[in-house]
Amino acid sequence: MRIAICDDEKVFLKNMEAKIYRIIPKLDCTVELFSSAEDLLNSTLDFDMIFLDIEMGGIDGMTAARKIRQTDRRTPLIFITSHTEMALEGYEVDAFRFLKKPVEDVKLAQTLHDLKLMNENMRGVLIRSEGEDIVVAPSQVLYIESDNNYVRIVTTSDIYAARMKLADAVDAFNHVSDSFRRVHRCTAVNMMHVSRIRDKEACLDSGNAIGISRSYLTAFKKDLYEYVRETAR
Secondary structure, three states, rough: OOEEOOOOOHHHHHHHHHHHHHHHHOOOOEEEEEOOOHHHOOOOOOOOOEEEEEEOOOOHHHHHHHHHHHHHOOOEEEEEOOOOHHHHHHHOOOOEEEOOOOOOOHHHHHHHHHHHHHHHHHEEEEEOOEEEEEEHHHHHEEEEEOOOOEEEEEEOOOOEEEEEOOHHHHHHHHHHHOEEEEEOEEEEEEEEEEEEEEEEEEEEOOOOOOEEOOHHHHHHHHHHHHHHHHOOO
16 A cells, blocks of 8 residues: 655654554555645656645645646645645545644544545455456355355355355465455355344344354454454444
C-alpha cells in the first residue's frame, strides 16, 4: 500500500508518517511525503490514498484535488484541515473524509481501516468459469466448496464453477481480503458474511448455514473473534 501525505508543515508531515507506521507496519505500506502540492502533482508515483492539507502556500489542497480528479477518479482523497466548514467543497472532488487538525490517532486509525476495507471490496479475483474469465469481488462471496476437480464459488447473486483446488481458491481470495477460513476439509466460508455460530454451524447473513467440522471448530471461532475485533463489526 502506497500512501501520500501532502502538507507544507514539515513537523506535521513527520508526525503523520510516524502515526501511520504505528498503525500499519512498514512491510505493508510505504509513506511518501510532499511539502507542496506542486511536488505531489509532479510525482509520477501511483498511490492507494492521498492525505491533502487544504491550506498550503502556492497551490492549495482543494485546487490540487481538482487537478488530480481531471485524470484520476479512483484514488481516495482525505483532506486535513483546521476548517471543517470547507467539507461541502469536498463533494465535488469525491473526498473520502475530512480529518481535523490536530489529527486524532483514533480517527486516523479508523480512516485507514475503512480505506483498507474499501480497497478490498473493490479488488477482485479473476476466475475462469464455463469458458469465461470473471472478476469476483471477495465481498460478494459467501462460501467456497470443493466438488471433485472443481470448486463452487457461491456469491450473493450467482454460483461459479472453476477448475481449481479449494486451497488455491482460498489462497487467491485471501491474497485480496484475508477473510476466508476453512470450516471443513471441503468448505471455506467468508467471515464477512458470518452473523453467528450456532452449535456446529456458521450462520451467514444470506440465511445459509454451513456445517463446521470438529477439527476446524476451535480455530475458526478464534479467527472469527479476531476478525470481528479488527473490523469492529
